[in-house]
Amino acid sequence: MTPASPGGMPRYFGTERELFGISHPGSPMQARHAVLLCPPLGQDMARSQRLYRLLAHAISARGDAALRFDFHGTGDSAGDSCGISWQRCVSDVRQAADELRYASGIDSVIAFGARLGANIALSAVESARLHGVLAWDPIMDGASHVEAMDRLQTQLLSDTTRFLRRRHDVNPRDEWVGFPLDNLLRATLQNVRLESGPSLKLLIDSMPSASYPEWLAASASITRYCHIERPVRWLDLDAQEDVILAHEVIDAVLAYLAEDGV
């Protein structure tokens, strides 16, 4: 293996070396936290790649360890985009957490995830032995999310600023903004719900509608809450190829790490 680079060390890992990740080792003497960065799915992942990279650098710069990785069937990992399954993603979190433990020497791993990445991490808390999850705009209700994404895809197919002619030849239920979706994944996502509990350590809210405060008030959770004034346009058709840069998210995660011993 080549020496660690400040930009992180890219490599394949997993039982068949099928998962791609970039390891940011931090400082061996100072590292207290090991943070697993779970990406969102679909175009949210591409849009937030830069932010994940900056976050990993920021965590590493304060001496802590981080690992960002791609789920099977996404990014540089093995597998086709049409083969993404929820169970596989949950299992990938477990493998990635083990990889981070091995690389950092720190047993207690905390996960960060945006959108569905947060929900997947929450589903993997037990199997991956996660200390907790820092969630950025997690999906509260899967059925509403599926509806919103179907609506977005329908708008996209009719978008004559993108296409010369409306694309009636394509079924809007087969894809969401560039990424295929099979019936099994669709059915799984329909049932996703944000559950309250001690695993959800931090909820970062950059959604335009203020739904999380009500949800937090109704749950008995002691989750920390961080609201970002400038909403992120996750579901805006015109923003689907824009990079998401929200430094407030990085600040919120660093503040959590600074204040909380894991």
Added chain:
Amino acid sequence: MSEAAHRFGATGHLVGITGIPDPALTTRGVGVIVLNAGLVQRVGPFRLHVSLTRRLNACGYATLRFDLSGLGDSGVDGNLRSRQEQVSADISAAMRLLASHAGCTRFVLMGLCSGAANAHSAAREHAEVVGAVFLDGYAYPTYGFRMRHYFAKLIHASPGRLIKAIFRRIRPRSRVAADPLFEVGFPPRREVASDLFAMLGRGLNLLFIFSGGASSYFNHPRQFRECYGAIALHPGIEVRYFDWADHTYVLGSDRAMLVDAIAEWMCRKFPD
């Protein structure tokens, strides 16, 4: 096919993924390097570059998809260079990496949008480059382009819209248009034509594929001839026009068709 992650370049600042074909396949001496499309990281828009490189690996070609300096996961090497010099240095490093891992001595460059612009300048400069695929690459509006463009608008426009369009044309501009977030500058047509002529003279094979997303400057396969004259008839150049597709190939069926077209062209033009 096996993929491996690398840090490479003068200071290890570049990140890329090599794809080496299964040893059971007939290996080809040509390696394929896929460049970033705009600011999108190396996986490409909607993972296009992953599908493309894996398909080419299955055809027996070694591939590298990587991030140029400052894009995706790549950093910068600290040298003060112009962007074009930096791109050239990065592509040199990419060719060395693929040569050392797959033994390739000849390379085909592929890129969409700014990737096509970078592939063009590198194909002009580097003798090891034997081919290039330009997705929404350089072309220029011609008389024929304008005729087709305005005629289409005319026949689809209602009288109301037509009057508004004419009014917009003659009214002085009251506000400055917002700067685009990302834009590729096109060099003068004569310069590009001269580059293409030189590349063809060196024996390069060039594939231009335009999408419907390039309709602001390209709207018919015939336009390539209108634009570059006799160069367009050279057997080393092929032009396709996927007018149904958008600029970044957001639909899976469009991406599949694009990957098929590139793989077919590669196998035909670079059989060894």
